[in-house]
Amino acid sequence: MTQTVAKITTPAQVEEFLAQYDDFLFDCDGVLWSGNHLLPSVVETLEFLRSRGKRLIFVTNNSTKSRKAYTSKFAKFGITVSKDEIFGSAYSSAIYLSQVLKFPKDKKVLIVGEAGMEEELAEVGIQTVGGTDPSLRKVEASDEDLANLAYDPTIGAVLCGLDFHITYLKMANALVQIQNPSTLFLATNIDSTFPTHGKLLPGAGTIVGTLVTSSGRTPVSLGKPSGAMMDSIKAKFKFDAERACMVGDRLNTDIAFGRAGGLGTLLVLTGVTKESELEGEPPVVPAYVIDKLGSLYEYLH
Amino acid sequence: MTQTVAKITTPAQVEEFLAQYDDFLFDCDGVLWSGNHLLPSVVETLEFLRSRGKRLIFVTNNSTKSRKAYTSKFAKFGITVSKDEIFGSAYSSAIYLSQVLKFPKDKKVLIVGEAGMEEELAEVGIQTVGGTDPSLRKVEASDEDLANLAYDPTIGAVLCGLDFHITYLKMANALVQIQNPSTLFLATNIDSTFPTHGKLLPGAGTIVGTLVTSSGRTPVSLGKPSGAMMDSIKAKFKFDAERACMVGDRLNTDIAFGRAGGLGTLLVLTGVTKESELEGEPPVVPAYVIDKLGSLYEYLH
Numbered sequence: 001m002t003q004t005v006a007k008i009t010t011p012a013q014v015e016e017f018l019a020q021y022d023d024f025l026f027d028c029d030g031v032l033w034s035g036n037h038l039l040p041s042v043v044e045t046l047e048f049l050r051s052r053g054k055r056l057i058f059v060t061n062n063s064t065k066s067r068k069a070y071t072s073k074f075a076k077f078g079i080t081v082s083k084d085e086i087f088g089s090a091y092s093s094a095i096y097l098s099q100v101l102k103f104p105k106d107k108k109v110l111i112v113g114e115a116g117m118e119e120e121l122a123e124v125g126i127q128t129v130g131g132t133d134p135s136l137r138k139v140e141a142s143d144e145d146l147a148n149l150a151y152d153p154t155i156g157a158v159l160c161g162l163d164f165h166i167t168y169l170k171m172a173n174a175l176v177q178i179q180n181p182s183t184l185f186l187a188t189n190i191d192s193t194f195p196t197h198g199k200l201l202p203g204a205g206t207i208v209g210t211l212v213t214s215s216g217r218t219p220v221s222l223g224k225p226s227g228a229m230m231d232s233i234k235a236k237f238k239f240d241a242e243r244a245c246m247v248g249d250r251l252n253t254d255i256a257f258g259r260a261g262g263l264g265t266l267l268v269l270t271g272v273t274k275e276s277e278l279e280g281e282p283p284v285v286p287a288y289v290i291d292k293l294g295s296l297y298e299y300l301h
Numbered sequence: 302m303t304q305t306v307a308k309i310t311t312p313a314q315v316e317e318f319l320a321q322y323d324d325f326l327f328d329c330d331g332v333l334w335s336g337n338h339l340l341p342s343v344v345e346t347l348e349f350l351r352s353r354g355k356r357l358i359f360v361t362n363n364s365t366k367s368r369k370a371y372t373s374k375f376a377k378f379g380i381t382v383s384k385d386e387i388f389g390s391a392y393s394s395a396i397y398l399s400q401v402l403k404f405p406k407d408k409k410v411l412i413v414g415e416a417g418m419e420e421e422l423a424e425v426g427i428q429t430v431g432g433t434d435p436s437l438r439k440v441e442a443s444d445e446d447l448a449n450l451a452y453d454p455t456i457g458a459v460l461c462g463l464d465f466h467i468t469y470l471k472m473a474n475a476l477v478q479i480q481n482p483s484t485l486f487l488a489t490n491i492d493s494t495f496p497t498h499g500k501l502l503p504g505a506g507t508i509v510g511t512l513v514t515s516s517g518r519t520p521v522s523l524g525k526p527s528g529a530m531m532d533s534i535k536a537k538f539k540f541d542a543e544r545a546c547m548v549g550d551r552l553n554t555d556i557a558f559g560r561a562g563g564l565g566t567l568l569v570l571t572g573v574t575k576e577s578e579l580e581g582e583p584p585v586v587p588a589y590v591i592d593k594l595g596s597l598y599e600y601l602h
Contacts, residue, residue, distance in 0.1 A: 036444070139440045139466050143337070147498040165440050166472075168465045172502045175494075179501070192514050193476075197448040200480070201473045202515040209514040213493050214503040 005267075005278055008290040014299045017288055021264055023237070023244035024049060027224070028060040030249030030271020031293055035196035038077045039270050041294025046079060048297050056085055057237055059246075061223040061253065063090040063161030063188035063204060066119035087233050089188035089204075089223035093159055094120040095232050096222050101184070107156030112174050112207065113163045117188065121159075129155065130170065141169035149176045151183075160211055160219065161188030162204040175214045185211070189223025191253055195271050224248075225257035234261070247293065249273060256284045268293050306568075306579055309591040312600045318589055319597070322565055324538070324545035325350060328525070329361040331550030331572020332594055336497035339378045340571050342595025347380060349598050357386060358538055360547075362524040362554065364391040364462030364489035364505060367420035388534050390489035390505075390524035394460055395421040396533050397523050402485070408457030413475050413508065414464045418489065422460075430456065431471065442470035450477045452484075461512055461520065462489030463505040476515045486512070490524025492554055496572050525549075526558035535562070548594065550574060557585045569594050 008017055026032065032042050049056060058074075058081060065073065067086040074081045090113075097103040103126055111117045111131035118131040130136055149172055158174050178185045190205035208219060222228055234241070245264035248254020249271025258265040267286035269275055270293070278285060290296065309318055327333065333343050347357060359375075359382060366374065368387040375382045391414075398404040404427055412418045412432035419432040431437055450473055459475050479486045491506035509520060523529055535542070546565035549555020550572025559566040568587035570576055571594070579586060591597065 035448075137440050139438050139468055141465065146502060147336075149498075149500065149502075164442065164469045166467065166469055167440060168467055168503065171467075171507065175503055176500060192517075197450075199450065199477060200515075201447060201450075202469065202476055202511060206472065206511050206515045209510050210503060210507050213510040214501075214507040216493075 005285050006288050008288055008295070008299075011299045014296055017266070018052065018054075018296070021054070021243055021245040023055045023057065023239040025057045025059050025233070025244060025246045025258070025263065027246075027248035027250070027254045028058055029062060030195045031247055031268050032079070033077060034198065034270060039292055039294060041292075041297045043078050044301075045294050045297040048300075055237075055239070056081070057233070058086045059224065059229075059233065060086070061089045061189035061191055061204065062194075063088065063093070063117055063223070064114035064164070065090075065116040066123075067091050069116060069119070087229075087236070088116065088120070089229070090116040090120040090161065092229045092232055093117065093161075093186060093188050093222040094124045094126065096186070096220075096228055097121065097126055097157065097159075098124040100228070104156060108154055110155045110158045110174060110177055112158065112166070112170055112211070113161035113188065114165070117159060117161055130173070132165075136170045136173060137165045137167060138169065139167055141167065141172075145169055146172060149173055151176055151180050155183060157184035157186055158211070159186045159188065160204070160208045162194070163207050166207055166210075171210050171214070174211055178211060178215045178217055185215070185217050185219040187219040187221045187223070189253075190221045191223070191250070193272070195249070200272065224253040225260060227260060230257060230261040251277065251282055251284050251286070255286045259284055264288070266290060306586050307589050309589055309596070309600075315597055315600045318567070319353065319355075322355070322544055322546040324356045324358065324540040326358045326360045326534070326545060326547045326559070326564070328547075328549035328551070328555045329359055330363060331496045332548055332569050333380070334378060335499065335571060340593055340595060342593075342598045344379050345602075346595050346598040349601075356538075356540070357382070358534070359387045360525065360530075360534065361387070362390045362490035362492055362505065363495075364389065364394070364418055364524070365415035365465070366391075366417040367424075368392050370417060370420070388530075388537070389417065389421070390530070391417040391421040391462065393530045393533055394418065394462075394487060394489050394523040395425045395427065397487070397521075397529055398422065398427055398458065398460075399425040401529070405457060409455055411456045411459045411475060411478055413459065413467070413471055413512070414462035414489065415466070418460060418462055431474070433466075437471045437474060438466045438468060439470065440468055442468065442473075446470055447473060450474055452477055452481050456484060458485035458487055459512070460487045460489065461505070461509045463495070464508050467508055467511075472511050472515070475512055479512060479516045479518055486516070486518050486520040488520040488522045488524070490554075491520075491522045492524070492551070494573070496550070501573065525554040526561060528561060531558060531562040552578065552583055552585050552587070556587045560585055565589070567591060
């Protein structure tokens with residue numbers, strides 16, 4: 001390990017850390033909460049940061065919820081946020097399709113994923129198919145269903161994210177579209193797992209992986225640690241990267257994302273990455289590490 | 302390409318080819334049929350080979366059907382075969398578990414796949430869970446279903462194959478088991494796609510890939526081109542490898558499998574591999590290539 005990691009364990013270290021940054025970008029799952037369980041002292045820490053004049057931006061690879069739906073999740077935990085403080089991978093995908101790709105209005109995006117993706121794409125005026133369509137959510141696909149699958153030239157892109165309702169029919173339909181090289185292939189994010197209920201369950205990368213394996217193609221990923229997502233965030237929030245800190249629980253997405261964007265980084269140990277992984281030679285290291293986000297508040301109070 | 306491929310296009314070349322082999326191992330999908338469509342002159346070719354005293358062995362990575370169920374598929378096409386002429390990857394897995402691993406009688410195998418896997422394992426006296434169990438075949442898994450997933454120490458192995466009824470709940474349940482390193486992780490086969498209805502749809506490798514991506518583990522594969530499968534076939538049929546020929550439609554499974562086992566190889570162009578792929582530098586080349594299996598008969602009649 002060629003870079004040193006500063007572990008925050010005292011009030012003085014918290015103050016020194018806070019003095020360096022004006023903007024805090026937070027990963028959510030594994031940092032603020034784990035599944036449906038709020039992590040300790042998170043509400044107090046966020047209120048404390050706001051009271052110190054810090055700006056909060058919640059960056060999440062969760063593609064299953066739109067930003068609007070995601071505010072309800074915060075509210076359920078007693079955290080008040082506005083839709084505009086949230087930057088999710090479904091929104092990032094919508095921005096990329098509409099602003100970067102100038103996706104044509106007469107074409108459709110086939111969604112493999114949940115309602116959040118449909119909602120964010122609809123908000124920027126992009127037509128979608130698939131997604132929550134019940135006709136693809138059946139576990140018993142008939143031989144006729146499979147025989148009838150065909151390339152649809154009105155589908156300009158396949159966007160794949162985490163899909164709790166994945167079926168063979170969905171995989172097969174999406175595969176048939178991306179077997180045509182002119183169909184764009186995008187992923188909201190490629191996290192292989194996500195932390196929930198104290199477990200690591202299959203993440204978007206596992207669903208996306210079914211299309212990668214079967215097609216041999218690699219998608220453009222619009223979630224952390226993709227530079228495309230960082231560029232969109234910077235364009236929207238216009239912060240000074242050196243005065244901003246990415247807070248996350250995962251080395252290969254959150255911390256890599258912050259480092260690549262030139263931001264400070266804080267690893268919390270309440271999610272995927274364990275402290276032992278910092279020993280040896282991890283591919284990327286955070287500038288700071290702390291046992292949990294809430295300790296920023298607890299050490300000072 | 303350092304090795305030459307002999308293309309069979311004349312009656313004399315057919316006779317020269319046939320004179321070299323006593324045993325013919327056939328891949329099925331893409332060689333005998335494509336999905337539900339029998340390929341031309343296949344019945345005549347198989348009868349002709351039998352009339353010449355050749356032994357026929359049908360080797361398939363299809364894990365969804367047991368050998369017994371697979372005989373019905375042959376019968377539907379007017380091909381008469383006995384169960385013992387068939388060697389499928391579900392059977393290969395059962396042989397590997399019972400004979401090689403001496404899988405304990407008091408443990409269970411969690412199946413991600415179809416009835417063929419359950420049937421072959423039951424035939425060798427191995428207890429199974431999962432598979433066609435309707436409680437895992439639901440597309441709407443509840444939050445409670447996911448919260449309740451837990452490592453089950455009575456499950457000694459996870460065996461994954463092609464599953465037309467894959468669900469998020471199945472993936473998550475299998476993942477939770479193989480996250481424990483003491484749980485064996487086996488795959489019937491790892492073909493990324495399979496040919497059906499004139500298309501390439503997601504294969505066992507795509508389903509297995511969900512567990513590979515999410516767990517970071519690599520399974521032992523019991524299908525072509527695994528050496529474990531070839532060893533089992535040789536032990537059962539006791540043929541002379543030099544006098545046996547593997548016939549298949551796919552370079553990276555069938556032809557690699559035959560070559561690694563020291564057999565002759567014949568590529569047919571009615572399935573996955575296209576003739577153009579033999580140009581350039583493919584990782585493996587067949588000894589012979591023919592447009593379709595049925596041409597062996599047609600050229601002589």
